[in-house]
Amino acid sequence: MNILVSNVGSTSLKFKLFEMPEEYLLCESKIERVGSGDAIFYYRNSETGFEERSDCSVPCYSDGIKMFLSCMTEGEGAVAEKARKIAAVGFKTVLAKGFYGVYELTDEVIGAMREYLFVAPAHNAPYLEAIGQFKQILPEAKMVGVFETAFHRTIPLERRIYSLPYEWYEKYGIMRMGYHGASHSYISKQVRGSRMISCHLGGSCSVCAIKDGKSVDTSFGFSLQTGVPHANRAGDFDPYIIPFLKNEGLAEDEILKAVAKNGGLLGISGVSNDLRKVQEAADKGNKRAELAIDVLAVSVIRYIGSFYAELGGLDALVFTGGIGENSNCLREKICSNLEHMGVILDKKANDMCRGNGTISAENSPVKILVVAANEEIGVAGQTYDCLLGK
Numbered sequence: 001m002n003i004l005v006s007n008v009g010s011t012s013l014k015f016k017l018f019e020m021p022e023e024y025l026l027c028e029s030k031i032e033r034v035g036s037g038d039a040i041f042y043y044r045n046s047e048t049g050f051e052e053r054s055d056c057s058v059p060c061y062s063d064g065i066k067m068f069l070s071c072m073t074e075g076e077g078a079v080a081e082k083a084r085k086i087a088a089v090g091f092k093t094v095l096a097k098g099f100y101g102v103y104e105l106t107d108e109v110i111g112a113m114r115e116y117l118f119v120a121p122a123h124n125a126p127y128l129e130a131i132g133q134f135k136q137i138l139p140e141a142k143m144v145g146v147f148e149t150a151f152h153r154t155i156p157l158e159r160r161i162y163s164l165p166y167e168w169y170e171k172y173g174i175m176r177m178g179y180h181g182a183s184h185s186y187i188s189k190q191v192r193g194s195r196m197i198s199c200h201l202g203g204s205c206s207v208c209a210i211k212d213g214k215s216v217d218t219s220f221g222f223s224l225q226t227g228v229p230h231a232n233r234a235g236d237f238d239p240y241i242i243p244f245l246k247n248e249g250l251a252e253d254e255i256l257k258a259v260a261k262n263g264g265l266l267g268i269s270g271v272s273n274d275l276r277k278v279q280e281a282a283d284k285g286n287k288r289a290e291l292a293i294d295v296l297a298v299s300v301i302r303y304i305g306s307f308y309a310e311l312g313g314l315d316a317l318v319f320t321g322g323i324g325e326n327s328n329c330l331r332e333k334i335c336s337n338l339e340h341m342g343v344i345l346d347k348k349a350n351d352m353c354r355g356n357g358t359i360s361a362e363n364s365p366v367k368i369l370v371v372a373a374n375e376e377i378g379v380a381g382q383t384y385d386c387l388l389g390k
Helices: 061-073 078-083 107-115 121-137 150-154 166-172 181-190 241-247 252-261 264-269 275-283 287-311 321-326 328-335 347-352 375-387
Strands: 002-008 012-019 024-032 036-045 051-058 086-091 102-104 142-146 195-201 205-211 214-218 316-320 367-370
Touching: 002 078, 002 121, 002 375, 012 061, 012 078, 012 375, 024 061, 024 078, 036 061, 051 061, 061 078, 061 121, 086 121, 086 375, 102 375, 107 121, 121 142, 121 252, 142 375, 150 181, 150 214, 181 195, 181 205, 181 214, 181 316, 181 375, 195 287, 195 321, 205 287, 214 287, 241 252, 264 275, 264 287, 275 287, 287 328, 316 321, 321 328, 328 347
Parallel strands: 002 086, 086 142, 195 316, 316 367
Antiparallel strands: 002 012, 012 024, 024 036, 036 051, 102 142, 195 205, 205 214
């Protein structure tokens, strides 16, 4: 069975075509900086070893999807043939009202995603666009949503519920949902240790406490606007800032746009939402760029310290995601403040590591690992199980 996995990030598109249940990767593609004129397109055919990398303009998600599908189905090879016989498309979907696990994307589920467009506008909107595109292009294939919230259903209620009127939890479902479930779930299966903290750092950032393979706490809350700072989103801040700014004359739409699109790394640095560009500016002495990186590091440290206390210790600290895998500078900033918790970094190993590896010193009580994100393999497996009715 050939299953295509579509991972629609806040600034990226990832695709992987698997032959299941063997989990054999047939081909993959990644498009960075979606919505810009300087996007990066990458494609690799596992059968032939053919690779393509190019700079291009990808104004919207539908353009990226068409670009990938065209590249995948070209030619007469085995991959192209199997790409024309896709049984299902599995999506790393984010949020749907009342649906928190793995579901076929029926009209009811898609409607539930639309109901939460206001809560997850940067994610549900592009996923709805992508699902619609795939339904038109691949009408015979099943569409399956593996929702990000599924992994976090094991978080105890006392850590999920807010100290708000209890009726809001009962009537409106106001609670910590938790996201990046596919990523943190993958980490929980790859890393040994009963107590671990997973740091998914990228365009979207989150920290997750994992005990015995299950999520027990997360930095994300009800929406994806919470937790540590993100590329564009502010993360945690005092909610009374909103009425204060309205009283100062700012419109609500203006405030919410600033929180969701002009905050985070971009908001503080004034340079970019891309950490690579922010780091370049910081290295040249840009103080606001330095501050943006420090704010992100301090926030991650704060959550790690909190989760360390909840877990009662730590066996492994894991970095994943585009920033987590590639920014040795940010990893060092974070780990250098955690030595009192037994997190001792091997600076040379950290400087050399890109994607996968152990970066803890030999005498470190806590293992520090960099694990390349592979959320798609988990989505493929859960999509396959869904098709078989498991």
